[in-house]
Every structure is written in structure tokens, then in C-alpha cells.
Amino acid sequence: MSRRGFLGAVGLGALGSVPTGTAGAATLDDQYRTVVDVRDEGADASGGESVSALLADLVDDETLLRFPPGRYYMDAQVRASGITNVGLVGDDATLVPADYDDFEGPTYRLFRLGTHYDPGRDICVADFDVDQRGTGTGIRAFHLSAADSLRLENVDIVGRHDSGTWGPVLVRVTDPGGSGVVSGVRMPDGADWETETPGDLWRGPTGILVNDHRGHLTVRDCVVNNFPDNGLYVQGEGTVSVRGGRFANSGPVNVRIGAREAAVEGATVVVDDRAPNYRAQIPMRFDYAEAVDVEGVDLALATPNGDALQLRGGVERATIRQSDVSIGAVPASGIVARRGSGPLSVVDVNIDIESSGNAIRALGDGGSLVVQGGHVGGGATGETLRHAVRCERDGSEFRQLTVDQWGGGRRRGLALLGDDAVVYDCRIQSSDWPVHARGTNVWVEDNYLNSYSGTGSIRIGPSADTVRVKNNELPDGIEDDGGSAVLVTGTTY
Template sequence: MSKERTPDDERVGGSYGADGTVSTDYEVETGDEDGSAGETEGGDDTPLLERRGYLKMAGVAAATVATASAGGAAASGTTRRGIEFDRVLDAVDDLGLDAGGNDPVNARLDDALSEGTLVRFPEGEYRFDGEIEIDADRVGMLGEGDVRFLPPTGYSGLLFDYYPNPDDVLIEGIDIDMRANDTTTGIRLLCRNHFHIEDVEFLGRGLTDNSGQISAFLLGITNESGRGVLRNAVAKKGSRVDGYARGNGRIGVWVGWSNKGTVRIEGCDFREFGNNGTYTSRTPGQVEIVDSYFLNNNAANIRIGGDGSYIENCTVEIDFGKYTGPELGDISTGFGMRGIHVDQGVQLEGAETIPAGAEVRDCELIGADAPNGLAMINLSPQGRSLRVENTRVRVDIDNMWAVRRGRPGAIPWREWQRTPPKPHWIRMDNVSITGSASGREAVRLVEADDSVVRNCCVHQSGSSRDGINFVDSTGGVVEDSTVDVTGREITLENSTASSSSITKDGSCPFPNPEPASSDSTGDSTSGGSTDDSTPDDGQQELVIDGGHTSDKLTYTFTVDGGVEPGPRANPDDVIDGTTVSGQVEGGSDSFWVSGEFTDFQLDGDAEVRLDGETVAPSDLVVSDSTEETNDSTDGTDSTTDDSTAETTEERELVIDGSGIYDRVEYAFTVDGSVAPGQYANDSDVIDGSTVTGHVEGGFDSFLVSGEFTDFQIDADVPVRLNGQTVDPADLVVDDGRTVEVDGTDSTDPLAYTFSVDGSVTPGDGAAAADVTDGTVTGRVQGDASAFQVTGEFTNFQVEGDLVVRVDGEPVDPATLDGGHDLPHELVVDGDGAEASYLVETTGSVAKRAGGWGAEASDAATGGVASGTVADDRDTFGFSGDVARLQIDGDASLTFRR
């Protein structure tokens, strides 16, 4: 029975009471959060402590007498998980509990759980008719084999609760089966110094009414030196993922203000909870979350607080392609996906501030697909500081931040919650951020003084995606890092930061998700897909392993038997009959195959294993000694192979993109013939004698004859002709080119400028452009401008997602930006109001010419560039590294290397 308590009574879940909801925490851009108070906690005031004590003593005595009369005796004491038990009782033989799941066990089990008692449960099902209250020290329940506890059908309440504050409690080796209709239950346990919960799985989904819905685990330790452990706990179908319920939805693990000690969550698996996978942030104690897996938990997958709390070696996925629950309802409010959320707000008015110092290390985070992705790592307005180390983050969800520091501030519905004291920084070291997300920026730091981004790699390929954004922050540092984005590398809004050793080149490792509990019990009756993948007779496991590299490695293979997805198959892989095509990018794919391989193409150096043995793909393909012969219609015999060149004039052209992970587009035309070569890709298009295609970490090859009349490629990758490396520009004679700047896909006005060392003649749509001495400055808005040019490009810059074509073929404008004495480029872009800037480098600085070149009033002296911008741009060339940068006002900096 539950007892009503005041917030100071140190009861886990006290925040469900009148002081507010557990988790009303959705922030808007300013850092505000919306929500409202939750419902109050009811209870039964009946004092039964003395009666319960007598009943327990009587129950133990009865069990002992019953055992002795049967010719046996209860097992002697034992020590398990650091807890000393005086006696061990068998649930069936000693207590007479029904292991068939028919008769309720509450009365006898409740009485038997007296001080110093461990109850062992043989394999079977044990039905409960309500809550069991744990009110003694050194008590435990241990399942042996497949042990399932069944709450009553239609029950919505705790299965185990505590009163008052017991100590040394063990719960291990049981499944809680709540798959009956309208059934939801959980475990609430607040101990003085120690508890241990291990190998507990919730079967079924908590789908009862979300108002005050019961969470899976509500845990705490009251003494500062105490320690509780939750290990190998699993809940794969938490609740409705859209069941936030104004902060009253079901939580995976709640650790609240009652906790003063340390709670360790280890090797656990929590999925699809509507109100946080773990809500373990607003506690003065510490929470350690290690070696665990989280998938599609609303609000946040993991939440932690301050000093001493950390997340280590965990995998967090947000991917609604893997969602197994009911169709989403209204997600207009109370719905948003975050990977990790750090929140050091206090739960009670007048309480001391939680010390700063949360850490995330050695984690894998993937934001693949969600209706509303907020941030993979988020520091709340009530958060103080956060350190992120040795962690890989992938974001494919548009407008979702990889790392975000929300503006520090109070929460509107709890005015007494003050803005947390400094520090407010995020410090990132050896963090990789990858993915295809577009919009916003990868890293946003607001009022985050003294934040640091060091030894990091940011590679975001989506459109209009900026890199690192400082807002109202001072003392920022970005150093020894790769920032490769489609937008601006570093932007400062009323901020100061220093920068050094920043490049666009480098390898960004990808996360490799691996659920922590793939061997745990499935939940087959709850719907959705299972997690296990096992072979049928005669099948072998094929693994394509690209975990050693961040490059994208493509493959295709065909068997003459069958093929099915394996345990590591990717949803993007395509199985068409017995042919598979797919890719790995820093991870592995696997399939169950039968029969012989008739084809295997691998573009890259992935390791291929068949039933655990490393094999060469070429060795897998069985050659047919009766392969097709070459029929001849002229009656003569031929001893040549038709796969060789048609004439002695044919040459092999190879475009080699294996050295980088970027997608490299190319197009070429010859005045002779062209045919696919050994490494041609199915996506390449051969239209007469013109080829368009791309490589992405691999090769393409063609057999060509005649001369090249055009060759366009948007990256500096090796091109070989008959084995000799050649410069594509040397293959084509320049007789003048047509340049088109195309903004038809955008309704916004987009500016551009370029210069050539030859001539420029305006063409269609270019009447409004300014053409002066080989330099063009113009603007398009839903239309295009064309020019006829000769000579080489010396400068080419565009705004936004403008498409640039040369002789009809799309090109990257950066490849047209001609050579300069200084190898790097700095662009300062004004935002309307005048802003001043100063950039100090370790090398030299010079103004760039062209339409967006620095003005006469701007300065480039030694290694320092300075000046002002308003609604224009200033461009400088520089060498060395950026040592310091400062902006007074709103402007952005883009570094091009």
C-alpha cells in the first residue's frame, strides 16, 4: 500500500505530486519550455506497519514448519550481489506458490519477505493480484530459468513498492509480463544504501491512460555514500511514443530529488517510451549510464544532471523506420526527439543548485528519421556545463542540431527556478559529426562562454547546413578540427572565439549502432518486428564489414539460391529476388545466403566474411566452364575475348574516388565511342558519346575512343587514361565556354560573382548583371543568367544553393575558383547592420579581387584582416591557420581551404 508523503519525505517519484509534473520540458528557440502542473499523488493512510511485521514473522514461521514437516529444511543463508541473506526459501516448495499462473501469490510472498530472506522462484508463471510492498532490509527475489510475474489484467499500478525505506534489496532474473489488455506496471524502490536489480524485462507495451501512467523503474538511494545498480534491464515496447501526456507519460527509469547517492544503469535496453528513456537529471545524487542501448524514446532517450553523472559507451538511435508501436496520434505538442539531454534544474523550491560537471564519452548517436528531431546532444536552459569526448554523432534529420547549448534561463512555469550559475560551456574533444541533415547548424552554442571544439570533425552534406554557431558567447575556441559543411563553417553572432588549424579535409568516423541486449527475450505477442535473425538450414552468414573506414563502400551480389536480411542488415539495402545491392559507411551489413554466388561486385576495401571466414569476393563467384561462346556471323572463328577493346584505338578511362568519402560528380564527351568498363556503375548514364555519373568512395571505368570534347569533374581525384594519370583539363581544348547561373529552384534572391582572365559576354537573362573587366556580379531570383566566357576562372562565388553549369554540365563553383598565391579563403558576410571584424592568422593575409573582394577601407596587414561589413561581403586570401577571430555585431565567417 502506498503512503502519502510530503516532498521532503524522500519518496521516489515525489515529483509526480502537487509541485509539478515529472517532465514538462519542451523548449522553443529562445530556450523557453512549455508545460503545466501534473496531477497529485493519492494514497492510503492506513497504518499497517505493526500488523505487517507480525504477519511476516508468522508467515516465515509457518513456511519453516511446513518445510520441516515435509522432511526438509529451508536452505541456509547465502550472499548474492553483496547482500547477506539469512535464509533462502523456495517459492514453490517452501511457500506453496502456484507456478502455473492461476492462484495469486501476493499474500504468502508478502508475508515471506521478512528481513534477511531471499525467495527463489523456479521456472514458471506467478500471478499477482496487486502490489507487493517491500518494508524489510536484506530481502530478495531471484528467478531461476524462465520466470514471469503476471500483474492482474487491466491493472495500472506498481507491482513492487517500498515502505518505509528498506535497504539491501535484490530483484533478479524475472520477466514482468504485462501483455494483457490495459495493463501497465512498474517497480518503485528507494533504499538507504544499496539495491541491486538485474535481468528484469518488461514484456508488453504500457498503453493505459497516460494520466499519471506508471513508469517502469522509479529508483533512488537516500544516503550520499550509497549505491544502487540496475543491470541488464530491458523494455523494448515502453509505451506510446507519443504519450508524453503533459509530463505524466511512462518513463523507462526515473531518478528524482529523493536520490542523494549513486544509481548505476548498466547494460540496459529501453525503447519507445513516451516520456524519456531515462529521466535521471533532476537529482542531487549521481547517475552513471553505461553500456546501454536506447531507441526512439520521446522527449529524450537519456537525461542526466551534474557533477559525477555521466553516460559512457552507450548507443542512442532515433529512427522511426524501426518504430514498432501504434500509429502516432497528435504530435503537435509534447513531442520531440532528443538523443541526450542534460538538465541540472532543481526539483524543489529553495533547493541548492546541482553542481556542474556532466559528461558524455565513448558514445554512438544516430538521428536517422523522426517527425520532429530537436538535438542529438542538448544542454537545457537549466543545464550548466557538459563535456563530450570520443563520441560519434550522425544526423540525417533536417534542422536537427547535433550538439546544442540552449540559452540559459528560468523555466516559465517554475518562476522560482533561477537561471543556473555558470559555467555554461560545452567542451567537445574528439567528436565526429556526420550525416545528411540540411538547415540550421551542426553545433549551436548560445551564451556558452569558454566553450571549446577541439580535435573534432564536422561533415554535414545536407543543403544550407552551417558548421559551428556561437551566439552571445565569449572566449570560444575551435581548433585542430575539420569543418566540412555546405553552408558556413563558423558563424559568430555578437561573440568572440579563437580558431586554429581548421580544415575541410579529413576523415569523420561514423557511428556503428549495436543494440545492447540483442539476446534478450523477445515480445512476440505485442506486434512489430522481432530483433532476432537466425539462419535456416543450409544458409550461411555473409558479412560486408566497412567498420575500419568512414568511406562509403558500395556492393552488389547475386546468388542462385536464396537471400534474406541478417542481424546487421540495413533498411536501405535492396534485395531484388536473389540480387542484393547496398552500401556500408563505417559499419557492417549481413545477410543469410544459400546456393552459389554468380556475381559479386565490391567498390572499396570492405572485409567480406562468409560464416566468419574472410574471403575475397572474386573467389566466391563460381565460373561456368560452359560460359557463352562468341557467335560469329561471317563464318570465321575468333580467339579474342569480347570484353576487350573493340579496336586498338579504344582506351580505358578510370575515375578514382576511392581516396575520399565525398560524392564526386563528373561528365565527359568524346567524338568517338564510349562503352561501360570493368568498374562502370549502374547509375552512370551513357547518352550517345556523353557520360554523366558519380563516384562515392570507389571507381568508375569506361572504354573510350576518339578525342575528348568536354570533361567536367567537381573534385580533385585521380583520372587515369590507359593507366596514366592525366589532368582532365588537359584532355579538352578550350574554345570558349557557356556559363549558366541557375536559381530557378529558389524564390529567394541569390547573389553570385565570378571573374575570368579572358572575356565575358552576357547572354540570356544576364542583362541586369554588372560585367566589368572580366568580373561579373549579379543576382537571380527564380530565373537563370548565362554568359559566354574565354580564359580561365580566377574567382567564382555563389550564395545559397545556386546551380552553376559550364557548357550545360553542373559544376561545383569552388572548383572554378582559380589559383591564388595564398591557398585559403576567408569570407565575411554581413547581415544588414554594420559589424566590425578582426581575424588574426599565423601566416599572411591579402585582399581578394572580384565582385566580393575586400573594400579599400578594409585592411590586410601582415597576418591580420580587419574591416566592416553591412549588407555586403569581404573576401581575403590567407595562409597558415586562424589564430583568433572576433566579431562585434552580426556577421558570419566562412573558411574555404
């Protein structure tokens, strides 16, 4: 069985590490024509002498390199383009990069297997620590380009990246029909800003970089913290799935994706440390995609430095469901759909917002906004942005949504600024108007709308036309500022 066949048989997305026990080793070894114990070939496992030149000679097609327990010092890149069925597997093995002055630049990488123009195939790297605790260290440990069958698994980057060179990982799948997995890659110690390092990489390194990507990639259970130039950054024409993992305090974006299709499930993104040089530390941003699906994520912004989730104009369709967003008392918004982005569905999403921002904001010139279920709560005021939900889009619907915004400062509930809007079976309470309608053909039915200040349960603006208010409970009445064709039936005050 080929390496590709083996991965297909066990499942390319398997969570477990590449087996290294006796039975497991035999199974893995059988996938390669040649199996090499690098220490048997003369590699110094004490960390005293560089193994770079030796490894460059050993890496070959149909070859598995096994690294027994020890420390392997490297001071130059190991490169192999167009390579097929190659494996690097550690067993309590640590790779130790030289510091900035001693590493052979400008190719600051440990391993470059394949390139975007001459990719490899069937690449497997697993079970390594990379020790960059030394002063002036930090390296792109693995730069992997495969047409198909790429696997990077169980890698710990130990120590803060303070050399000012490329970030720890770059991967890509170049064949539209190819696939790959990055699983259990952990880099919790982050990196320094470029001005604080001997290197000159603009801004500083990215944690996990995926560019020129055309196949499918799964990023599973990774940990990426505090990188100056994005935590996880995906760019290309392929698809990507982010499953689980924790991403924290990177800037300008923790999880930034541009892809044909993007899915994020079960990930946690945290911003609780506002780095002084970072202009923004947005938890999640989608630059473009035919479809974006986000489910079961937890976006926790104790000290916000940017919106929680942004959909840029290149996103054609997006769904966000069964997720939690919490935003501290620094002005920032929750879910933001920029101009030009397509239809957005927000289903059973709970947003707790203490800052004067919009929990949900859908700017105009885009597709509809549908909000089904979920809750917006917290002590946000209306000092900066007044509405909990601001919708400038036509054809939007709000069903079974609960809003409770009691923080004062003219905080309002739902702004309907587009045409053809429906508000049905919602419970909205806010310091000021729970609903403000300014568009044409607005239907408000079976809702409870309460203003804590008594200013009015619903305000109908002078530009509103054809507004139907049916079977609602409006303790604070209707404030009609000159809307046209307003019909109220079955409503109690």
C-alpha cells in the same frame, strides 16, 4: 558478512547476474538470515492464482525470496517500507501482472520496497521476466528506494505496456553516501500513448524513472525503447553514470538527466521512428549538473525529431568526447548548448549532418566553447540554419577541426559571433563562407578555408574589430565588409 558487505566485496557494479547455481546459491543464501522458496510456501507457479497476498506476508528483513521456474500471477501491490537486507531472485521465473481492470488500483505496482521518506537498505532484485503481453497490461514492476546498496539486475519486460499506468521501473538512492546499480534491464517493446489505454497517466509511462535521488547510481547495459514520457529520466541531487545500453524512439527525451554530476559512456541512442503523438524524441538532454561528461556515445538520428544532444542552462560544465552523431535529412541540430550553460568542450566528435541545422550551436550568455579535433560532414544545406557551427560565446577556440559541408543552399562553415575567438589549424570547406567573423579580437591562423561557390574564404563583418589573419590558405580570398583593425600576414590566396 552483511548484504552490503557482500556487494562491496564482489563489486556493486559487477556485470554478471546474481549467481543461481548450487555453489552460487549457497554464497548468496549465506547473506540472509532466512531463505524462502516461494513455491514451497504455497505460491502458485502456473499463473492461475494470485501470489500477491502470499508474497506480502513473506517479504521481511534479512530475507531472500527465491522464485523457482514458473509463472507468478499478481493482482495487487506488495509493499514493504524501511526494509533491510531483502532479496528477490528468480530462476526462469516470470511475473504476470493482472490487466488494468483486475489489478487492485490505484497502486499499480508489483513490488514497492522502500519509499523516499522511509527507504530500505540492501535491496537486491534479479533474474525475472515480466510478461505484459496480455491486453490492458503494463505495470510498475519494481519501485525500489534504498538508502544504500540497491541492485536491480537482469530483468526483461516482455510485451508492450498498454494499460496507461506507471512505467516498469522506479529506483532511487536516498543517502548521499549510498550507491546502487541497475544492470541489464531490458524493455524493448515500449508503451502506448495514454489516449490509447484504459488508464489515465498523462502522456504515458516512463521507461526507467530515477527521482528524488541523492546517492550514486550506475545504469549499465539497459535497453529502453519507445516510451511516451522519456526513456531514462534522472532527477535529483545525486550522481549518475550511464554505461553502455541502447535507448531508442522515446519522447520527449530518450536519456534525460538532471543530477549533481552526470556521466554517459558507450551508450547508443537511436531515433528512427517518428511516433505520431510525440512532439520531440531528443536522444540526450541534460537539465542541470555541476559537471556533465559524455564519452564514446553513438547518437543516430535517421529520422530526427529534435536536436541530438541538449545542454540546458543549469549545466555548469560539460565535456563531450570521442563520440559520433548522425542526423538525417529532417531539420535538426547536433550538440546544442542553451543560454546560461557553462563552458563546453567538444573533443574528437564526428558529426554527419544531412539536415539544415547546426552541427554545433552554442548560444550566448554562457561559458566558452572549445572544439578540438573531430569532423563535421554531410550534405546539409543552408536553407534553414546556415552554419555548420554557430558560436555566440566569448573566449571560444577551434583547433584541428575539419568541416566539409557541400550541400549548397548557402551552407556556411563557422560563425564567430562572440569576442576573443581562436581558429587554429582547421580545414573548413563549405558551399558559402567557411568562416564568418563578427566579434572583437579574433585570431585565425594556419587554416585552410575553401568556399565551393567561390564567395570568399572568410567574411569579416562590419562589427568585427581587431581581427588577425595569419599564415592561412584562402583560395577564395577575404570579404571584408568594414571590420576594424584587420591585419593579414603570411596568407596565400
